[in-house]
Amino acid sequence: MAVGSQSARPLHGIPLRRYDPSPAGGIPPCHPWLADTQAKVIRGEAVGLVVRQLLDEGFAPDLVIGHPGWGELLALPDLLPGVPVLHQQEFVYRTTGADYGFDPAVDPPDWAGATRVRLRRSLQLHALDTFRCGVTATWFQWSSVPAPFRDRVQVIHEGVDTERITPQAPEGESDELRLANRGLVIGQGEELVTFVNRNLEPMRGFHTFLRMLPLLQELRPEARVVVIGGDGISYGNPPPGGGSWRTWLLRELEGRIALDRVHFVGRVPPRVLHAVFRLSRCHVYLTVPFVLGWSMLEAMACGAVVVGSRTPPVQEVLEPGVNGLLVDFFDHEALARQVAEVLAEPARFQPLAEAARRTVVDRYDLRSRSLPALLALVDQLLAGSSGPVPIEPPASLAPLLLPG
Numbered sequence: 001m002a003v004g005s006q007s008a009r010p011l012h013g014i015p016l017r018r019y020d021p022s023p024a025g026g027i028p029p030c031h032p033w034l035a036d037t038q039a040k041v042i043r044g045e046a047v048g049l050v051v052r053q054l055l056d057e058g059f060a061p062d063l064v065i066g067h068p069g070w071g072e073l074l075a076l077p078d079l080l081p082g083v084p085v086l087h088q089q090e091f092v093y094r095t096t097g098a099d100y101g102f103d104p105a106v107d108p109p110d111w112a113g114a115t116r117v118r119l120r121r122s123l124q125l126h127a128l129d130t131f132r133c134g135v136t137a138t139w140f141q142w143s144s145v146p147a148p149f150r151d152r153v154q155v156i157h158e159g160v161d162t163e164r165i166t167p168q169a170p171e172g173e174s175d176e177l178r179l180a181n182r183g184l185v186i187g188q189g190e191e192l193v194t195f196v197n198r199n200l201e202p203m204r205g206f207h208t209f210l211r212m213l214p215l216l217q218e219l220r221p222e223a224r225v226v227v228i229g230g231d232g233i234s235y236g237n238p239p240p241g242g243g244s245w246r247t248w249l250l251r252e253l254e255g256r257i258a259l260d261r262v263h264f265v266g267r268v269p270p271r272v273l274h275a276v277f278r279l280s281r282c283h284v285y286l287t288v289p290f291v292l293g294w295s296m297l298e299a300m301a302c303g304a305v306v307v308g309s310r311t312p313p314v315q316e317v318l319e320p321g322v323n324g325l326l327v328d329f330f331d332h333e334a335l336a337r338q339v340a341e342v343l344a345e346p347a348r349f350q351p352l353a354e355a356a357r358r359t360v361v362d363r364y365d366l367r368s369r370s371l372p373a374l375l376a377l378v379d380q381l382l383a384g385s386s387g388p389v390p391i392e393p394p395a396s397l398a399p400l401l402l403p404g
Contacts (some may be wrong), residue, residue: 001059003050003072005043010206016033017054019046033116040071040123048075053213055079063381068127077130084381088133089153091291092144093121097402099203099235099290106202107236112195128152132387135374138292139393140223140312140400141254147404151390154377159370160297160372162361165274166305167353177275184226184263191343193278194304196295197229199243203236204293205286205309205329210249212339214256219340225262235290277302282342286329287313289402297364300324305342305349307335312400317363323355 001007010016014308030038064085066073076085084288094100095117101109128134128149136142137157145153164170177186187194193216197204198324206229216223227273231244246264250257268276273295283304285296292313299306300323308314309329318324325342327334342349363369377388393401 001054001061003054004048015191017050019043019050019234021046033060033112033119036116036120037123041074041141043071044074047072048079051076051079059189063378065378068124068131071123073127074123075132085131086378087127087131087134089124089128089136089145091141092124092128092146093117094144094402097289098144099288102288103202106207117344125149133377133381133385135377138313138316139397140289140402141291142315142393143404150404152387154373154388154391155365155393156373156377157370158294159366160294160301160360160364161366162301162357163367165298165301167357168277169275169278173275177230177272177279179265179268179272180225180385184265186224186226186276188279190224190279190281191220192280192282193223193339193343194276194283194299195225195227195391196276196283196285196299197227197234197293198267199234200227200229200234201233201236203234203282203288205289206245207249207286208286208309208330208332208335209284210253210257212336213262215333215336216339217258217261219336220343223261223340223343226280227262228266228268228273228276231269231336255309274298274302277304281346282302282307282339284335284339285309285314287311288329291311292317297360301360303353303357305346305353306356307338307342312402315400316397318356323359325352 002011002014003095004016004018005021006018008016008018023042027038027042061080062085064073064076064080064083066085067088067090069090073085095114100113101107105361125146128145130154132262134153135156136145136153137155139155142150142155150294160255176188189382195209197206201204213225231246239245277299283299283306285293285299285306286309287293289312296306296317298306306318308318308324308326310326311329316370317324318326320326326336327338
């Protein structure tokens with residue numbers, strides 16, 4: 001049985017019971033600092049009402065799997081005492097050392113902002129204190145968990161289906177990419193640079209990427225650029241004056257970029273995303289110290305040469321000169337020169353692409369790594385285990401991890 005919001009997508013073969021996050025009479029006013037907490041409490045109450053109804057109907061769960069970040073698990077310890085809960089502890093907010101304040105030019109830190117971060121963190125700590133077992137995707141994300149709770153959290157990546165996401169196009173599909181509704185045709189052998197975010201925003205380095213384009217186009221005038229992602233805000237603040245970061249940055253760079261060779265294609269389905277990765281001669285992935293996006297690993301699985309930011313989430317995966325390349329997050333000129341070098345000498349950098357795919361297969365494969373580890377943890381919990389076996393990160397990653 002699954003419980004989800006009105007917009008939740010059902011999972012094949014699993015009944016979905018939806019909850020309504022809109023309380024009767026509307027959302028009551030509160031202090032702006034508490035708006036995020038209030039929204040999560042409202043979701044927690046709504047999910048609690050659905051679970052109470054399911055229990056009245058005779059439903060008796062053996063295990064709960066969920067994400068505490070939206071508040072949906074808040075009432076479950078009181079409704080389901082004794083039922084183990086496996087929660088996804090994605091990233092615990094911090095006022096120092098992580099995403100907050102990393103890019104002060106875009107998101108300047110102040111005492112009020114820090115207080116809001118600590119308030120958002122409070123419900124994450126509630127989940128860690130309440131539930132005995134959590135999972136997180138990477139060691140850097142694990143290190144965001146305060147030291148007293150780290151023995152409750154296992155590192156198990158969600159997994160990449162490397163049998164489906166490969167450098168070879170699926171049987172019956174062309175190696176050429178056509179996006180007819182956008183007038184875009186890309187074939188093999190082009191100097192294609194790719195960049196992907198769910199939403200195009202500075203927290204994922206979009207400003208650095210766009211600012212490197214004038215120099216890149218000077219160095220490689222035949223390069224084509226495909227940018228995939230929406231214009232909303234997933235993380236951080238909107239630009240000054242509102243609107244999208246894409247519009248704001250293109251206004252800053254007006255007249256300096258040949259836009260006929262830069263294609264903003266919005267969001268695309270996975271099949272198209274992977275086709276873009278297969279054609280990419282150089283994929284750029286940038287992020288502040290935060291959750292590592294799936295897109296970088298999927299690009300690596302498709303055999304793209306990845307140039308990433310020299311930030312801990314990326315450094316955990318990419319070893320420069322071995323399976324990828326690294327540049328400073330803020331240095332758009334260094335980024336342009338590194339990308340131009342990859343475009344100019346594809347054969348020289350092909351071994352990095354091959355090693356990148358091996359990295360994903362060896363460490364993040366869905367079928368041989370992630371899924372067996374997750375199922376083993378579920379079996380432990382169903383057998384009565386109180387939680388995961390305490391684990392320690394590899395010593396080589398110690399410089400990248402956040403202090404406890």
